[in-house]
Amino acid sequence: MVELVRVGTRFTWLRGAAFGLQQGALAGELVLTDEGRAGIVEEMLAAFADEASTGGERAAGASGVESLIDCILRCIGALQRRAGIPVSWRSHRTLIRTVADVRVFRVALPSDQPAATERALRWVVAEVNRRATGGQAGSKDGRSSQESLEELDRMLGAHAIPGINPINIALAAYRAGIPVGRLLHDVLVLGQGRKARWMRSTITDRTSGIGLGIARNKVHTAEVLRAAGLPVPQQVVVRSPEGAVEAARALGYPVVVKPADQEQGAGVQAGLSDDAMVRIAYDAASALSRTILVERHVEGYTHRLTVFQGRVVRVMRRVAGGVVGDGVSAVATLVERRLEDEIHRRRAQRAGAPLLSLDAEALDLLARRGMGPASVPAAGEYIRLRRRDNINAGGENRPCALGDVHPANLQLAVDAAMALRLDLAGVDLIIEDVSRSWLEAGGAICEVNGQPQMGGNSHAGVLDAVVRELVGGDGRIPVHLVVCPDREDWHAGLSARLLQHGEVDGVSSRHGLVLRGARVSMPFEDALAAAQALLCRADVGSAACLMSAPDILRLGLPSDVLDSLRVADETAMSAAERGALAAIRPMIEPHLRR
Structure with missing residues (x-):
């Protein structure tokens, strides 16, 4: 070879x-x-x-x-x-x-x-x-x-951060020039010092814990929204299959059956039109939760309106899993092609199974249209094969321009997020035409997600803007690197001088952190760990990081942007420290602020 x-x-x-x-x-x-x-x-x-x-x-x-x-x-x-x-x-x-x-x-x-x-x-x-x-x-x-x-x-x-959101957030921060660190495996730190913010998925360090808890329970969410005068579907909590049938008859078919405390559409069955379908849906939902809801079905598409700090930043229309006819191919052939699509294949690989198939649900939906697997849909005809419209059920998200969404619908989403005191939320509004006001055309909020999914491909620019707004720009504080001998007495004297002259308000070395003239930490394993600890403190507005040249050569730099570089007292360095000075220059120079 x-x-x-x-x-x-x-x-x-x-x-x-x-x-x-x-x-x-x-x-x-x-x-x-x-x-x-x-x-x-x-x-x-x-x-x-x-x-x-x-x-x-x-x-x-x-x-x-x-x-x-x-x-x-x-x-x-x-x-x-x-x-x-x-x-x-x-x-x-x-x-x-x-x-x-x-x-x-x-x-x-x-x-x-x-x-x-x-x-x-x-x-x-x-x-x-x-x-x-x-x-x-x-x-x-x-x-x-x-x-x-x-x-x-x-x-x-096996090495990935769990979930879709964290990698998209981290990549958005990199594109925006924002420093990215880890507090825990699944908790990102965006920015430095007093400008830093924490995110676990799309939950921020300022997300209301009470509001998040309410949003995770659909019964409680509906209660809060209804009390605020916002539209929600009629719903009944049921405890048995017969109770579900009784509720469905009282509400009037078609209905939706779903768990009260699951996310991403797990256990949801929509468009149920008879008692047998309700019983089957109840059994499926009760395998996931002890609290099951029967809701009146609301006609229309589900629109996810993502709200961040009091404004809608994107709108997506969900389309349930299905195929689009070409006027020549049978439904079965169209499904096979969809399964071969690279995006679908990756989603199926993550889920461990194909998200679309001609199973009992798909065959039933086809039969209700008078069709079967061998039927040939007309060119452009959409054939729905899933009752719920979530991505993990084979659905698609299609972007809607904010200018095409009626202002009343945008305000409704903002009000729903505000009612739950959520700084970042996904509000699911079911409405046939999102360009018409819900006050005139009808519609209902079926869910408020306090941890919304933020895809990184079609709306990368939106996520970039969100992280920039979160940290107030690039999230950086002044960071100064001081290359010096690795001696505790030397570090103590230099820290005192830097703080005394007001150049910085925090100094790190492997021997500990010094703020406002006092040591505030234990020693660290190495100088980089100390610097990273300093840059995570919410009371630090400017930092000096003391490191020896061999440490930099072995560990790297504490920040990808350095406001200054100072080599302190080269004569006091050991031979190994002096010898490493030339080697670290190509590592450091691209990071110096010009």
């Missing part, structure tokens, strides 16, 4: 920023021959990563080998993002030596989880070399590229 690229020296992980990256880095060497062509990896980006034109593009004037390595670095990042690992698009490469037609590059890859980054690196290197042989199918153990990729997805998935 032709080796266009191979891994050189062993890669090492820097927990802090370096070489211009926005986060921790996996750094090492890649060796390339002069035979490379970037098209190999551009094809991989298009086929596997869906990022052929996303993130950092090829550098202007780059040679063929340089273009190839740029594409390799982009592909490694794209594969991690695809799996749900938050890595930014910025990477680094520098040509360090050339021998005949072989070029050796020092590279730094953005890395949230080093094991995942290295696994993606080695997969891309192997795939590039396989394709360089002329695209011969399969890997060394006989697997196809697609099978190998699916295995990589599973392995990388």
Whole structure:
């Protein structure tokens, strides 16, 4: 097999920023021959990563080998993002030596989880070399590229932050130039010091705990909204299948049966038109919850209006899972094509099963239209195959321009979020035509989600604006790096001088944090951990981080933007500390504020 690229020296992980990256880095060497062509990896980006034109593009004037390595670095990042690992698009490469037609590059890859980054690196290197042989199918153990990729997805998935929201929020912050850290595995820290905000999924550190608890119970939500004069469907809490049938008859068919305390449409069955369907739906819902609701069915589409800090920032119309006819193909064929769609395939992989099939539910809906699997829908005809319209039931979200939504409907969503004291909420409004006022056309709020899903593809710009508003810009405080000897007495004296002159209001070293002239912490494992602790404090408006040159070389930088760099008393440094000074300069220089 032709080796266009191979891994050189062993890669090492820097927990802090370096070489211009926005986060921790996996750094090492890649060796390339002069035979490379970037098209190999551009094809991989298009086929596997869906990022052929996303993130950092090829550098202007780059040679063929340089273009190839740029594409390799982009592909490694794209594969991690695809799996749900938050890595930014910025990477680094520098040509360090050339021998005949072989070029050796020092590279730094953005890395949230080093094991995942290295696994993606080695997969891309192997795939590039396989394709360089002329695209011969399969890997060394006989697997196809697609099978190998699916295995990589599973392995990388074990390192992902749980859920859809956290990675989209982290990537939005990277795009907006906002520092991103971790408080816990699933809690992000956006920004620094007194400008920092915490987010667990789309729950912020200022989300009302009481309001969130109410939103998680559909009975309580309806009570609060009804008391505020807002429209909600009539509903009855039931305790048995017969009670559900009795409630459905009283409300009048069709009805909706759903658990009171589940999210993402779990256990919801809509459009139920007879007693038998209600009994079946009750049994399914009661497997998920002890509190079951029967609601009067409201005609129309479900529209998710996302409210942030008193204004609607996006509107999506949900369309239940189904297929669109082409005038030639049968329903069964259209379903098979839908299952082969890359987006559907990924969703099915996450769910562990196909989200759309010709099961009993789909066959019943077809039969009610006088159709079956062999029926051929007209071109453009939408055939609904799911009663509920959630994404995890095969549904789709289609964006609605804010200008096309009636102002009364926007205000209704804002009022619903305000009624529950939620700073960020997803308000589900069922209405046939969202351009008409609910006051005239009717409609009802079926749910208020205090932890709404914020997809990152179709509305990335909206999420970018949300995180910028959350932290008030870029969320940064002044951060000054002081490279100095690793001596406790030296650190104590320098900390006192920095604080006394009012240059900063907090100083970190591995020996502890000093604020307002007093030490306020225990010693830390290393200088980077101390700096990160300082930058997480809500009472810090400017910071000085003391680190030795070997620590920077081994750990990386405390911030991806540095307001100043000071080398203090080089004569007091050890020989190893002085020797590391030259090596850290290329790591630091891209991060200095210009």
